[in-house]
Amino acid sequence: xxxxxxRLLGTATATAAAxxxxxxxxxxxxxxxxxxxxxxxxxxxxxTASAPGGNALxxxxxxxxxxxxxxxxxxxxxxxxxxxxAQSPAGEKxxxxxDIDNSSLETDFHWFWTFPTPAISEVxxxxxxxxxxxxxxxxxxxxxxxxxxxxxxxxxAVGYPVTGLYVRDLPDLFDEVSAYKTGKRxxxxxxxxxxxxxxxxxxxxxxxxxxERTFKLPDYDxxxx
Numbered sequence: 001x002x003x004x005x006x007r008l009l010g011t012a013t014a015t016a017a018a019x020x021x022x023x024x025x026x027x028x029x030x031x032x033x034x035x036x037x038x039x040x041x042x043x044x045x046x047x048t049a050s051a052p053g054g055n056a057l058x059x060x061x062x063x064x065x066x067x068x069x070x071x072x073x074x075x076x077x078x079x080x081x082x083x084x085x086a087q088s089p090a091g092e093k094x095x096x097x098x099d100i101d102n103s104s105l106e107t108d109f110h111w112f113w114t115f116p117t118p119a120i121s122e123v124x125x126x127x128x129x130x131x132x133x134x135x136x137x138x139x140x141x142x143x144x145x146x147x148x149x150x151x152x153x154x155x156x157a158v159g160y161p162v163t164g165l166y167v168r169d170l171p172d173l174f175d176e177v178s179a180y181k182t183g184k185r186x187x188x189x190x191x192x193x194x195x196x197x198x199x200x201x202x203x204x205x206x207x208x209x210x211x212e213r214t215f216k217l218p219d220y221d222x223x224x225x
Contacts, residue, residue, distance in 0.1 A: 007181040041152045056108040061225045063109050070216040074122035077197065077215040081126060084196045084212070085133045095163070095193040096127065097185055097201035100151065102224045103217055104139065104160065119158040120217075123199065131161035136193055139165045140205075142185045164188075182208030 007189045052063060081096070088094050101107040104124070105117040127137045137160070143151055152165050168186045175183075181204065185195055189210055198211035201224060206214040218224070 009054075016196055052106075054108050054110045054112070054114075056224060058110075061108070061220055061223050066109070066218060066220075070120060072124055073215055073217050074126065077199065078122075078126055078129075081130060081135075081212065083195055085130065085135060088196075093193045094130075094134070094196045095137065095138055095188060096130050097138045097140055097188065097195050097198045097211065098123065098127070099181075099202070099205040100139055100141040100143065100155070101201075102219070103199055103205065105154065105158070110225050113116060115152040116157040119160060123217075124159050127160055135196070136163040136165065137161045138164045138188055138193075140181050141168075142180070142204075143167050144173070145169045176204070177202075178188045178204040178207050182210060185210035190196075 056063065056066070085094065092211060098104050102109075102120075104127075106120055107117055110117055131137055139151075139155065139160075139162065141151065148165065148167045151167065152162060155162050155165070166187075168180060172180045185198065185208070188195060195211040197214070198206055198214045199216075199217065200206050201217035201219045202222075203216070206216055
């Protein structure tokens with residue numbers, strides 16, 4: 001009797017164990033399977049636009065178009081500067097004067113928190129060439145004096161040689177930008193320099209004389225600062 005009961009208990013135990021194994025097997029298989037990889041999220045529209053961002057994007061100025069237009073101007077400026085340097089008489093102190101925003105730095109094409117603001121490569125390359133050949137490189141900007149050190153750090157961080165940087169101090173804020181910039185170029189000349197080229201993207205950067213030649217980068221009717 002005990003032997004029969006033991007055999008029945010053994011059979012029942014084996015059956016139950018088999019049932020548990022069969023029940024658990026699919027679950028264990030499911031847990032071992034790798035989790036599905038989520039599809040990559042689509043990039044936001046602003047990130048896929050040709051402009052990196054900033055005021056220019058908000059104002060509808062295309063970055064790629066701007067870069068091509070800048071390159072076209074610099075394709076004229078570069079050979080002129082190279083030839084003018086080669087013809088510089090002994091004892092002359094040649095200089096180049098540049099505006100900063102959208103003339104040396106890509107200011108309006110990046111959000112305000114981008115620092116340092118990237119350089120306009122063609123303009124930076126020109127200043128490096130000029131600096132290597134003994135030409136002084138001055139920046140005359142309408143930026144306020146309170147950010148002079150920040151501005152100079154930005155210029156140097158992205159590879160510009162800086163002989164001098166002129167910013168607007170409090171008295172200058174009451175002058176027209178064009179008059180202020182003309183005055184600073186005259187001041188540079190008063191230090192014995194000959195300004196062989198003046199580069200900017202607004203008329204106020206260039207009018208008023210005190211430069212042998214001017215080169216205007218695009219501002220698209222004032223859309224760029």
